[in-house]
Amino acid sequence: MGKLLKFIKKMFKKNTSAKQNANIVDISCDLEPAYIETDLRRQYLQTMVESLPASVQSKIVFMKNLQLDQLQVDKEFYEKVFKMEMDVYAKSEKMYQKRRAIIEGTWDPPDTMPNFKEPDPLEPHVAEHFRKALAKYKSVPAVTKGIPDFWITVFRNTCIAEMVQEQDAMALRYLVDISIVYGKKKPSFKLKFHFAENHYFKDPILTKTYFLKCSIDFSDPFSFEGPEITHCRGCEINWEPTMNLTTEVCGKKQRHRGSGDQRIIYETYLSDSFFNFFDPPLVKVRKDDDSEKHKVLRADFKIAQYLRTRIIPRAVLYFTGDIVEENFAKDEDDTTDVDSGDSDDYYDHDECDLTDATDNS
Template identity: 30%
Template sequence: MDQSSANVDIKKKQQQEAPTPQNTPIFSAPINPSVPASEEDMETIQTPGTRENILASNPQLLSMLQGRLGGLVGAPSGYLQTLGPDVRRRVKGLKSLQHKHAALEADFQKEILALEKKYLELYTPLYQKRSEYVNGKAEPTDAEVEDGVSDGEEEEEEKEEDDDEKDSEKVEGIPEFWLTVLKSHPQFTDVITEKDEDALKHLVDIRLSYFEKPGFRLDFEFSPNEYFTNTTLSKTYFYQEELGYGGDFVYDHAEGTKIEWKEGKDLSVTIETKKQRHKGTNKTRVVKKTVPAETFFSFFTPPVAPENEDEIDDEDEDIDEKLEADYGLGEELKDSIVPRAIDWFTGKALQYQDNDDQYDDDFEYEDDEEEEGDDDDDDEDDDDDDLPAKGEKAPECKQQ
């Protein structure tokens, strides 16, 4: 739902340029007949800030001017209508080629989706093994362990382990694996509250699946817990049936599982308790009020765009941002978290992300240095030339 608006700066300073279609005033005749036309008065009108005062004191003129300027944004130039019939015929031929190109783009996107489905089937056995290792249902083979430390990242840590650790209490699987994964991701760590963490400790797996229509589903599997009775919470993202301008799939909406909260364990609300005193009897009573609370589990209650723009209230003014953020979380789970969960658990994925950000910062910093260096070179050149300024005499050459 892209919404655009024309923001026209009507207070832009007048440029001293030759008149062009871009800077020629819209109104060539006097706007206000009561404005005096003497030279002295004209000089007064042209003093800085006077135009702003005129517009500020005349809201009708300001509104009309904004409407005229806003109507020019995105308007066709009319150049095509000035071309001859032979040229317009060739333009129609180009449109035909573009239609064929769009059809190929659509096929390209469909093949990409088919490849994603194909390789998800190949990934699934690996994901199943991962789930078994995480939940203590199976142990990795010696070959897998050796392959896992081939890069030497964990060898030093193993050497530092104390021998007495062998006698410590046995732990099944990898405790709090998915909670650690989600908290390591920048976008999810912002939406996970302290209350959520205890419930997310029971998260045992996150699975990705596709279905016949364009879209994808994320399944969050939980072990029995004190917060809700659901064993699986799902979030499904749907695309529009028609492809976008570039031939890609366009996000339409999302649907989530209704969470069956146990009594007094709903993390999506907070109970506020207030005491009220009756004026006549002076008796007090306790009133409980349910207030929405921030929680990770709001992820399963996605925002919904109103069908009619007139229905948008103050709370939904930022609905586009909410929809974009919600879809972004789903994309991160699909493309990054589920495929590379172990890298997020160990922090390796975050290190790569930090390196990318650092590279961008360094790149910009080097550009700034180059620009500053160029300025310094110019200054040095000016000093070396040591040319006299206009109106000054050149320094005399005194011989000893």
């Protein structure tokens, strides 16, 4: 069944692409608009409406005005939902604090029986194979402080796994908690990554703040779909000497043309790292911008929402495998490379309001 679904997905993608690349002269009343390229589809439907009788067009105008009224109702709904989310998180904080204390080993909970159904046992040969593959866990002492490798295991069971590089793993083993602080002055939320003392950086907390808007843009009102992240702000990481995981130093030999003497020139390059997450560009996302830099930012925003709404509230279920989402391995036909570039050259920095919207940080 899995192979069949994969085949159908590829065929659908291929067929859709083929129809979207169709010449404009092939577009007719018989063609389904869904298969026309986006901008052309918009023009096609607008022309269709213009072709209708005036009496029908008048009805459509009235319905679109009704839609504007509905958007105001939607806006109030989303504002209330965001406030409810803040209230729910506040009520859950005591449970999150207990979770952190258990993970970092500052509190040992009492032995207790499960109030949930235990998973069905694995087939013996599968269980034996997994036990061999996970042999390193046999070395965990019977009396262990906290829960070793909790958050990095959670990350490795989610889409965050793609962000974690080999050199990041040891540093992320010091991560003991991820918490949220909601803004009071402006709609926003701050992700706080709490680390135990380590030899990688001096900071006990690394932060990433996301700024939201829940307003209707009257130049394009029908694009409103609720609160949107407009921009974000990271934090400076105070790395210990030679421990910066976001850079790589390479040495090159250089020979003097006259004397023939050699010297080594050291150059620093940006490298892929989970910790680049805390150094976003200070630029606002524009809906009409499809450049690679904005695609990267939109992906960043999705990760933030994923952390806030899925991973943080349900972390233990990702650790235990009670939540296992789709396979994040990239399909060969779907792989895309995003050129990270140099931060100063790659991003043009639009002016942003970076007033700290989160008071209680």
